[in-house]
Amino acid sequence: MRRAMARKPLISPSLVRTSDSTVVNQNERAILDVVRREGGTTRSTITAQTHLSQQSVHRLVDRLVERNFLHIGQPVISGRGQPSPVIEINPEAVFGIGISINTDTVRLSIADLNCNEVSSLNIDIDPTIRQTALPALHRAIAESLEASNIPRERVLGVGVAISGYRTGKEDVYVTPAPLESWSNTPLVELFETTFNMPVWVENNASAGAIGESLKGAGQDHSRFAYLSFNDGFGCGLIYDGKPFFGGFNNPGEMGRLYTQEQIRHRPALGELLLRLADAGIHIATIDQLYREFDPTWPGVTAWIAEVKPQLNLAIRALRATMDPTAIVFGGEAPAALKELLIAACDEVDLDRYGREIGLPTYIASALPGDPSTIGAALLPLKDCVLM
Numbered sequence: 001m002r003r004a005m006a007r008k009p010l011i012s013p014s015l016v017r018t019s020d021s022t023v024v025n026q027n028e029r030a031i032l033d034v035v036r037r038e039g040g041t042t043r044s045t046i047t048a049q050t051h052l053s054q055q056s057v058h059r060l061v062d063r064l065v066e067r068n069f070l071h072i073g074q075p076v077i078s079g080r081g082q083p084s085p086v087i088e089i090n091p092e093a094v095f096g097i098g099i100s101i102n103t104d105t106v107r108l109s110i111a112d113l114n115c116n117e118v119s120s121l122n123i124d125i126d127p128t129i130r131q132t133a134l135p136a137l138h139r140a141i142a143e144s145l146e147a148s149n150i151p152r153e154r155v156l157g158v159g160v161a162i163s164g165y166r167t168g169k170e171d172v173y174v175t176p177a178p179l180e181s182w183s184n185t186p187l188v189e190l191f192e193t194t195f196n197m198p199v200w201v202e203n204n205a206s207a208g209a210i211g212e213s214l215k216g217a218g219q220d221h222s223r224f225a226y227l228s229f230n231d232g233f234g235c236g237l238i239y240d241g242k243p244f245f246g247g248f249n250n251p252g253e254m255g256r257l258y259t260q261e262q263i264r265h266r267p268a269l270g271e272l273l274l275r276l277a278d279a280g281i282h283i284a285t286i287d288q289l290y291r292e293f294d295p296t297w298p299g300v301t302a303w304i305a306e307v308k309p310q311l312n313l314a315i316r317a318l319r320a321t322m323d324p325t326a327i328v329f330g331g332e333a334p335a336a337l338k339e340l341l342i343a344a345c346d347e348v349d350l351d352r353y354g355r356e357i358g359l360p361t362y363i364a365s366a367l368p369g370d371p372s373t374i375g376a377a378l379l380p381l382k383d384c385v386l387m
Contacts, residue, residue: 010198011384012153015094023094023156023384024069027052031060032069033387035089036114037219040073042084061087069093069113069385089114094385095150097141097197098377100161100204100370101127102332103178103231103270104285107370108140110148111377113385115214119148120369122287130181134194141195157198159379160191161207161372163230166249171201176231176270200379204228204372205252208330208365209236210243210382211375217363221326224360225252225318228331228372229341231270231286235314237322241387244322254314266314267307267341269332275303286332290369293334300340308344315345319360330365331372338364 015023024032030050035041047057064070071090075083091112098109106127110119121144125136145152162182164175171188191199202210209226217224218238226236235252237244244251258266265271269286276283279299283289294300318324329338342362349357365371378386 010192011156014153015156027056028060028064029385029387031057031064032089032385035070035087036386040086040088042086044084046087091116092154094381095155096377096380097155097158098161098373098375098379099137099158100207100373100376101179101182102163102204102286102370103127103176105287106133106137107373108144109373109377110144110150111374111381113381115378115381117374119144120373128178128181138194155197156380156384157200158191158195159200159202159207159376160187161202161204161376162187163204163232165203165253168248170249173203198380200383202376202379203234204230205234205236206243207372207375207379209238209375210378211367211371212328212330212365213238213241214378214382214386215374216365216367217326217328223322223324224326224328225322225324226328226330227314229267229269229329229333230331231268233266233268235318239322257314257317258310262310265306266310272303275299290332290334293337295336295340304340304344311341311344312346324360326361326363328363328365330367332370335364
């Protein structure tokens with residue numbers, strides 16, 4: 001993650017190492033990452049999967065147990081010798097809060113150190129009016145922490161996912177027209193002042209990709225692209241298990257790929273709502289589309305055919321540049337619509353000798369709801385604790 005340690009004094013002092021003001025150091029991150037991915041493991045496995053010596057692993061594990069990041073479980077027999085105790089993540093060691101601001105919905109999520117969602121809700125506010133949304137978000141965070149019995153001092157901070165692209169400054173975005181009140185504003189300062197917590201901000205595609213890297217496709221693929229179908233159409237990139245942000249912090253800004261004529265035919269859900277209305281199906285919001293979508297509606301098949309060339313153009317661009325092993329179809333698209341979009345992708349690619357070229361695996365995201373919300377909740381964990 002880009003933001004390193006500049007804002008760590010805002011994190012609860014009980015979570016910060018006194019030696020260097022970090023939450024955990026790089027070696028401790030490596031251990032936590034192995035234990036989390038393995039779902040509990042032994043010291044010998046940690047040694048085998050990291051660059052650390054056996055002595056270092058024992059010392060660091062003991063320190064993480066003392067700080068309550070790890071638990072010692074029951075011994076298991078692994079090979080010869082005495083049974084080894086299982087090292088397990090303490091999921092309640094730290095938490096991250098995630099907020100996803102879309103054109104018609106605001107969602108909140110709380111994730112534990114195992115990257116599991118412990119709380120999730122849609123917040124009944126109008127996301128287009130910043131002045132009323134901010135205090136409502138503050139209240140929702142406090143109520144969610146209380147309802148989940150999570151002490152404030154165990155929270156690393158708040159991740160915010162928002163539709164839009166950066167202007168050049170890291171936390172200033174140009175948002176879709178309905179979210180104009182959030183545009184051209186330093187969002188980190190705005191949210192930190194409101195929440196009195198450290199804040200990380202990403203666009204919803206990158207946040208969704210981060211969520212997928214920790215909870216979905218990232219379990220099998222370290223280099224993948226995440227297509228985010230929202231009111232617009234964007235992409236997040238994961239390379240070697242880490243989010244890729246590019247030189248200007250705007251990777252996957254798909255709008256720049258299309259001409260003015262093509263852009264209205266890209267696979268953006270806002271465009272689908274217009275085509276459905278033309279066909280007599282009146283869906284007011286993307287959230288309603290997610291809840292009520294029927295692939296047999298009139299207009300759906302025609303829209304898939306309309307966007308197919310632009311969808312495949314985006315995929316060819318990703319293959320030509322990033323060369324991912326997988327492309328994940330996510331965002332706010334309903335499950336059945338993701339499958340229709342995957343079915344519209346090119347199935348065969350040939351080289352000039354007529355031989356098939358390997359294609360990335362197309363994956364429909366299985367993360368519930370809008371993956372950018374859980375991705376936002378994982379931003380603090382990814383930046384402070386995990387690899």
